[in-house]
Amino acid sequence: MLIKDKVIAITGGGRGLGRAMALAFAEKGGHVALLDLNQADLDETCALATAQGVRASGYLTNVTSEADVTAALDAVVRDFGRLDVMVNNAGITRDGLLVKVKDGQVVSKMSLEQWNAVIAVDLTGVFLGGREAAERMIRLGNGGVIINITSVSRAGNVGQTNYSAAKAGVAAMTVVWAKELARFGIRAGAIAPGFCATEILSAMKPEVLEKVTAPVPLKRLGKPEEVAHTAVYIVENDFFSGRVIDLDGGMRF
Numbered sequence: 001m002l003i004k005d006k007v008i009a010i011t012g013g014g015r016g017l018g019r020a021m022a023l024a025f026a027e028k029g030g031h032v033a034l035l036d037l038n039q040a041d042l043d044e045t046c047a048l049a050t051a052q053g054v055r056a057s058g059y060l061t062n063v064t065s066e067a068d069v070t071a072a073l074d075a076v077v078r079d080f081g082r083l084d085v086m087v088n089n090a091g092i093t094r095d096g097l098l099v100k101v102k103d104g105q106v107v108s109k110m111s112l113e114q115w116n117a118v119i120a121v122d123l124t125g126v127f128l129g130g131r132e133a134a135e136r137m138i139r140l141g142n143g144g145v146i147i148n149i150t151s152v153s154r155a156g157n158v159g160q161t162n163y164s165a166a167k168a169g170v171a172a173m174t175v176v177w178a179k180e181l182a183r184f185g186i187r188a189g190a191i192a193p194g195f196c197a198t199e200i201l202s203a204m205k206p207e208v209l210e211k212v213t214a215p216v217p218l219k220r221l222g223k224p225e226e227v228a229h230t231a232v233y234i235v236e237n238d239f240f241s242g243r244v245i246d247l248d249g250g251m252r253f
């Protein structure tokens with residue numbers, strides 16, 4: 001798919017990887033619709049995108065809310081007249097060990113709140129975004145591309161029962177959608193980044209960050225622009241569907 005003059009919706013598009021993807025699509029002449037919880041971030045990303053000569057609009061949206069996602073995508077189609085690419089990128093972490101033991105005593109557990117919060121955004125949010133985008137793409141009749149952002153953690157990362165489960169689910173949904181939606185000219189692909197330099201990592205202590213890059217053969221964090229480059233590739237390559245691209249500097253859990 002040629003990106004120029006297409007309409008690309010991105011959840012979590014206010015900052016981080018979402019912003020980098022928005023700017024990469026804008027650089028290629030794509031118009032961007034950004035769905036996020038944070039108005040100030042939305043405004044900033046929209047300003048950066050419009051400076052590249054494309055249209056950009058922000059939509060205050062909580063991806064865990066069916067009503068929000070539905071209303072936002074209705075507004076995108078109304079405002080832009082089309083929807084060609086949906087990037088389900090919004091995600092959070094609430095890390096913790098399943099059961100934490102100190103000096104032989106159980107001192108804490110991953111709470112149900114931690115579990116539910118991550119499943120709601122990282123798994124249900126992707127389900128809602130993918131479903132609502134697919135419905136509109138089918139109705140508009142131009143085909144489309146759905147990109148889901150999973151993670152290297154989908155293989156199972158210590159301290160991330162909730163996140164690993166959600167991200168494994170996202171990878172599985174991508175395969176299902178590629179099979180179900182191909183007959184409508186819709187492709188689905190996913191990106192599984194390793195640790196990248198965005199604010200989602202700001203909760204990590206420096207010593208943890210050092211531990212994170214040590215096992216990476218390339219010995220560094222990924223750059224948001226490198227993830228954006230991969231998203232552009234998925235849109236542009238019409239034979240790509242149903243697969244997850246690992247972008248992790250060579251690191252495996």
Ligand SMILES: NC(=O)c1ccc[n+]([C@@H]2O[C@H](COP(=O)([O-])OP(=O)(O)OC[C@H]3O[C@@H](n4cnc5c(N)ncnc54)[C@H](O)[C@@H]3O)[C@@H](O)[C@H]2O)c1
Pocket residue numbers: 011012013014015016017018035036037038041061062063064089090091092121125149150151152192193194195196197198199200201
């Ligand atoms: N940064 C990394 O190291 C890394 C690695 C692998 C995967 N990922 C994944 O990439 C995606 C983007 O991560 P990031 O590093 O840019 O994170 P980030 O925290 O910098 O940005 C996430 C964005 O999502 C938005 N958001 C959060 N909850 C939302 C909700 N309920 N509704 C709408 N928007 C919401 C936030 O407001 C924010 O703008 C996430 O799915 C994350 O799991 C990140």
